[in-house]
Amino acid sequence: MLAVQAFAKLSGSLTAAISSMGIGGGTFGYPALVEKQAAESARLFQGYAKARPNKEDAYAAALAFLRGQALDPWQRDLIASALALPIREAKGACVLSSPKFDALLATYEAEARRGDLWRLTWHGLLASYFEFNPDAHKDAHSMKGWSSLREFLARTWPLVDRQAGAGTVPDWVMVLRRESEILSERPVDKYARAYLAGDTAPADSVAADLGIPQSSWFWHAMVLGAIRRATAESDAEFRRLIPRLLQLVQSKPAFRDDAVEHILVRYHGCKGAPADERLRDFVVQPTVWKNPKLKAAGIATAWSRVPDPVWSMVLGWVNERNLKDFFDILAARNKADEGRLAFWSNYLKQITWTRLVFGADTMALKTHNAEIRDLIAREEGAYAELTAKRDVDAFMMQIGPYLIIEFSKKPNACYVYQADELPFEPYERYYSGGTNDLAAGYYGKCAARVVHRDGWEWRAADELSSLGIRPDTSEAKRAQPVTQAGSHANMVQQHPANRTAVDMTELRRLVSKFHGATITDKRGTGGGRLWVSDPSQRALLAAELKSLGFKWAESRQGWYLPEN
Template identity: 65%
Template sequence: MLATAALQQLSRDLATSVDAMGLRSGEFGKPELVTKAAREAERIFQGFAKAKPSREDAYSAARSLLRGDELDAWQRDLVASAVAEPIREEQGAMALGASGFSALLSLYEAEARQGDLWRLTWHGLLFSYFNYDSSLAKDEKTRLGWEALRAFLERTWPLIDRLAGKDLVPDWVNILRKESNVLTVKPVENYSSAYLRGETEPTDRLGADLGIPPSSWFWHALVVGAVKRAAAASDAEFRRLIPQLLRLIQDKPGFRDEALEVILIRYHACQGAPPDERLRNYVCQPTVWKNPKLKFAGIATAWNRVPDPVWNMVLSWVNEGNLKAFFDILAARNNSDEGRLAFWSKYLKQISWTRLVFGSDTMALKRTNSEIRELIAGEEGAYAQLTSKPEVDAFMMQIGSYLVIEFSKKPNACYVYQADQLPFEPYDRHYDGGTTDLAAGYRPEIGCALRIVHRDGWDDRAETELRLLGIRPDQPNAQGAISSGTAATLATGTRGKRASTTFSQSTPRRDGPDMAVLRALIARFQGASIDDRRSTTNGGRLWINDPLQRRQLRSELVALGFKWAERRQAWYYPEQ
């Protein structure tokens, strides 16, 4: 009787199990049913194979280890997945730097050699290895603890691999069997090389199967390793790899700034360092480093990561792009280029600062014209707007110690002002565009340095008049003001007062300054004189005396490479 009842109960249990597996909906012997069940079993198995203990419990165990408390057997397994976790109550310290961490690793290793180490405990340590964020490490002891963890994983992986067997194994075991080099002292070397070849799939698969978080040291090492490997190549090869490097940075943006720093410094070292439009467009995005013109406004502080000559290089690319955009897009729209792009391109290497000023018509066109939309977006935070001339745009550019204002449409003339005697503030957000500000040079009492009217033959006249101001066309093989580090930056002044101009010192030329330019400059400042002693046998110098120590003359002399001698109270040109 009891046997019959037990048999009936067993039959009912079997029926319940069959219903739960959905086997009544199909027919026995169908392979797809077996495959589906096997896949589900595999999914469940892989989930268990990567299971981690409660985060709170693991965190508590790590905190206890860090405080020097003795861990029980259960806590020793729990803590494995949290040894790289910053502990809030201990000012962000990690258990990797705990005094008892080395002894804990020794205990784990002894268990692994005896075949007693729980596989999930080893996986927890693997998780901590990749979860380590070097930027959060508080001291050298923590870094050494992480290195000890790496060495432990490298030593014990063969033991874990052997114990895992040949049958059904977790994904992370399979991937480590193929990619165990991630546990070595050079964990990313192969992957950084693959990335430069455009082979990203192996690394992506590794990251997914091992659960490597975005903040991991692994991605940092991969990005920096790839960038440095490319930087070590020849100029031509490095420049060829830039698109691939930018894609890598976009995929792993957490380490973008450090990578861009290396890329820009290396690019500046390239022979000639020709403008790279792709690199310029990426780094100057408002969401990346922003327009380099905004550095001194305190808005684009990322540019402080690179030396001034590197910043100047990218600034020159932006200035060149602005010059071409103004005449190719804005002035050309009104058929009013009149050869101005070709004319001002002759001074391109000397242009140290630019600013676009858009009329309301241009601002409205950004909704329908992609070219203008991209131009305005690229100047976000740097451009200004005209309020009274909707159909007109303006372009500011600084050459030496002069600020040039060009307009996009006739009958507006071009005005050249001394940069420290501007009748407007150079960083205003809005301008009238007329004789109250940008075109104030039309008024005789303002006394602008030069007014250029674009009538027939204007370019020849303008070149002659600019020479009188000490502005000459670029020398074919000369280093420009931008690329040699003599970029000028305008500081915001007060309307109606003088705005200051500050120059960084330039690298002096071996053959000295252009004496014709220097004489023309000194002639403009009464009382100043040239004292050229370079022909003397005792190694004399070229001196400039200015008893009044005028700011404008100072600015122009610094731009030419002169230095101030405090003892003599005069300017001298340094010998090489």
């Protein structure tokens, strides 16, 4: 009986003790309650271990420091987390840029070596290190102060680490023990390598663990680090990495301009590299660097970041796309290409400027035609509109000292004007499209006028040649008419066997580029002809087929290779 009474008394004492600890309602002997309280204690500990002082107090301490006031010990602790903070009253300057910053650091270091530096103060200094924004503080003094802060953290981290000991430590201490290179002179190499390999986890993880903001130098250095690694690769490897680099830039747009500059300059150095459509489409977006044609108008100022040859390279990509879009999308609607795309492609390398001029019908189509809508969006800020001819579009291009105007629909002729004697302003927002502006050459007010009748290509080539404009290379002859001796088409027709006159491998490769187009070879099976069908009737494919000697059959709505 005495044993039972003793147990009851002990149980009551334990229950009272547990109750006094705030763990009521539980049953003695169950560890979940203890684990819950331990987890809550750990959470509170981690919160206190990286607590930041009141922002207003820290700001006030930073302002006092920049005004030359002496700081008391409490203010020195407060200012630690505000070293990179722009101070409005000091015209946006920060403590890092102050000539007295080195003396402040020396005070912190002396305390750290004596073991008197508060761990939360050191954590505040670490936070300031990561919060430095190179775009907000571009002056040399701020950069020097940030570098001095990094060196201080690297020197004093072993002291802080040793003082933390082997027991329970704050999360940020555990992270720095694993990632101590983030305080080194090459703090982002590890993360840049991973990002370039497509692994974003290491950088995202350390940023979350250490509270690195999106505006931090860390991301700026990591983006440029990945790009520098890519630009150091061979031409082929660098070009292979471009999609990944653009993805990186898009994910960290705050550092976009520096990144784009590096990528474009390196691409210009690639030997024989063709136009990169993805790079072109990214950089000319209205939200990125805009159309390079707008540089002269003072609108796309970002293009001033790169040398003129680099700007010219991208301008050439845009001009080439405009040329193809005009004939492949706009002129093709009226079946009015007449081999013009193939013809002007012979002069593509000499085209230094282009401009699209849309008629009212084309502008109306953008509401339900995705292709037209994308075209107009790409030319935002650069295109003009026609007011008098609803169903006609125009294309301007400059070659040497001449400005050339092509229209999307016959019977409009092509006009060649001297660029310094134009009967209209080349940057007007609206044109009538008639003889009072773009077609003023109808009355002879032009250097040359080309009417698109049979054999126009040769007449146009002769007139351009008389003006000093000749094809880019001797091999760019695909636009010559079929009646001219020596043309590709006559070579096909004069060959003793049609089956061997066309390289079928090359023809299949060409047709495969146009979705939906097909080849039907009936030679030798009673039909006697080689046919190519394109339900979309694309002007670019038509130009290529014409250059190979194919003719259009209206009845069949297809292209055929004539018999001998």
